[in-house]
Amino acid sequence: MPQPSVDLIRAVPLFSDLDDKTAGSLASEFVERHFDEGAAIATEGSDGLNFFIVASGEASVSVQGEQVGALGPGASFGEVALVDKSARTATVTATSPMVAYALPVWSFRPFLEERPELAWKLLEILAGMLRSAQSR
Numbered sequence: 001m002p003q004p005s006v007d008l009i010r011a012v013p014l015f016s017d018l019d020d021k022t023a024g025s026l027a028s029e030f031v032e033r034h035f036d037e038g039a040a041i042a043t044e045g046s047d048g049l050n051f052f053i054v055a056s057g058e059a060s061v062s063v064q065g066e067q068v069g070a071l072g073p074g075a076s077f078g079e080v081a082l083v084d085k086s087a088r089t090a091t092v093t094a095t096s097p098m099v100a101y102a103l104p105v106w107s108f109r110p111f112l113e114e115r116p117e118l119a120w121k122l123l124e125i126l127a128g129m130l131r132s133a134q135s136r
Contacts, residue, residue, distance in 0.1 A: 003027045004053060004101040011074040012053055014121055026111060030101035035059075035094040048081035048088040050102040057098025062091045070095075079125060082108050 006023040009015050009030075015023060030053070035041055041059060042048060054075045061069035061077070071077060071092065080089055082105055112118050 002032045004030050004032075004055065008053060008055060008074065008101070012076045014076075014079070014118065014125060017117075017121075022115075026103075029107040029111070030103050033100050033102050035098040035100065037094055037096050037098075039094045039098075040091060041094060041098070041100065042078060042088045042090065042092040044089065044091040045087050047086075048078060049085060049105045051078040051082050051105075051108060052076060052092075052100045052102050055099040055101060057094060057096045057100075059092050059094050059098060062093070063089070079122065079129070081105060082112075083122070083126065 004027050006020055006027060009023045009027050010018060015026065018026065032055075033052075035057070041052065044063065054071050054073055056073055059071045060067050061071060068090070077090075077092055078088075080086070082103075085105055112122070
């Protein structure tokens with residue numbers, strides 16, 4: 001099954017500092033997924049166990065039915081699912097045919113545990129998301 005490129009992995013702020021070998025190792029854990037226009041990739045309130053990187057296509061992000069953002073190639077979502085294996089905080093819907101790479105939490109957690117510097121980076125990203133959500 002195809003894997004994301006090292007460049008696509010490093011386009012994600014959380015993974016931007018990974019060296020080629022480490023990024024390549026992480027890339028091998030991702031699974032390619034295809035979504036039709038209109039498909040719900042993540043649904044607010046449902047369980048979320050995957051982190052996604054958009055390879056091609058576009059999607060909208062909504063919270064409580066209100067659109068709050070848009071995603072395109074190189075964007076990522078699902079960070080919260082990596083941390084707490086809990087319900088999704090937003091709905092992500094493909095607005096065009098879309099290819100994304102999914103990383104399951106059971107692959108990410110051991111990767112993160114071996115790299116505590118990524119844990120700090122993830123905390124910074126999540127804090128930024130919280131601040132952004134509170135300012136709406």
